[in-house]
Amino acid sequence: MVDSSAIEVNRRRRRAKSDGLEVRKLLNMLMRYAHGERQVWQVVKVPSVEAEDHRHLHRDLETLKQERARTTTRIQGLLSSQGLRVTSLTKLPEQREALRLWDGSPIPPGLRRRVLRVYAHHTFLSEQIAAVEAERRAQLQASTDARIDQVRQLMQLKGIGINGAWLLVMEFFGWRACKNRREVGGGLAGFTPTPYQSGERTREQGITKSGNRHVRWMTTELAWSWLRLQPDSALSVWFRERFGHGGKRLRRIGIVAVARKLLIALWRLLETGELPDGAALKVG
Numbered sequence: 001m002v003d004s005s006a007i008e009v010n011r012r013r014r015r016a017k018s019d020g021l022e023v024r025k026l027l028n029m030l031m032r033y034a035h036g037e038r039q040v041w042q043v044v045k046v047p048s049v050e051a052e053d054h055r056h057l058h059r060d061l062e063t064l065k066q067e068r069a070r071t072t073t074r075i076q077g078l079l080s081s082q083g084l085r086v087t088s089l090t091k092l093p094e095q096r097e098a099l100r101l102w103d104g105s106p107i108p109p110g111l112r113r114r115v116l117r118v119y120a121h122h123t124f125l126s127e128q129i130a131a132v133e134a135e136r137r138a139q140l141q142a143s144t145d146a147r148i149d150q151v152r153q154l155m156q157l158k159g160i161g162i163n164g165a166w167l168l169v170m171e172f173f174g175w176r177a178c179k180n181r182r183e184v185g186g187g188l189a190g191f192t193p194t195p196y197q198s199g200e201r202t203r204e205q206g207i208t209k210s211g212n213r214h215v216r217w218m219t220t221e222l223a224w225s226w227l228r229l230q231p232d233s234a235l236s237v238w239f240r241e242r243f244g245h246g247g248k249r250l251r252r253i254g255i256v257a258v259a260r261k262l263l264i265a266l267w268r269l270l271e272t273g274e275l276p277d278g279a280a281l282k283v284g
Helices: 019-034 049-053 056-080 109-142 146-155 162-173 181-188 213-229 234-243 248-272
Strands: 193-198 201-207
Touching (some): 056 109, 056 162, 213 234
8 A cells, every 4th residue: 555645746747647647657656666666655554453453442532531521511511601610520410409590599490401411421421431441451451462561561661651651552563663763753653844945945844743643642742741750861851951941832842852752762662672761660
């Protein structure tokens, strides 16, 4: 399977497009690739059926948490429309009788029933989240799969918990082999910079965002945790020296660089057993 954006086209003239022309072009490039010209296009790495199946657990958990967050916001919005606010939803059914409007009257019956229906959905989602997390813990404790061993290895580091370790392994580290750090930081997560140069004009356009969005999001979250829980590591020291005295925008730019470096360091840890420079392990 070939990445369509990696197929070369002539940009100096209008492009003729037909099925016959496309077939001849692809065959020509296939022959060039077979004769050793590996840079002629980029081959897409497709996970196996088993590797793809292992992604469903954490993706399902992510979806359930997003749906629960929406129900929480919906309940708070319904109550706030009447000037009401609850600090916690855990005891909402018991608290609903004590809630009063601004004039001391009880909540209208239609609003009360609607809030309880949304709360029932919220409770159902919480039960499903607990079940998925229990299944994940059971696999972490009892499974002898190589992927689970990688999850345990990442969880030994401070700042990395089961959510981050599980996602990184199941989305990428557990099934795909990288040759170098550029494939990890660029091809995997899309952390590659996109500079623009034209004459004397030079500016940075951000990162490509062409990789796995789940990995990119989680690595960025882990980067913030790494700075807080691994303050003596070489990566945290580098961030403070380079971006610590800047504003919020500069720190947001710097955290992307930290995320890329951290992802590469974790890849090296799983490949060679080399700990990130200055990193501390969890005690006990």
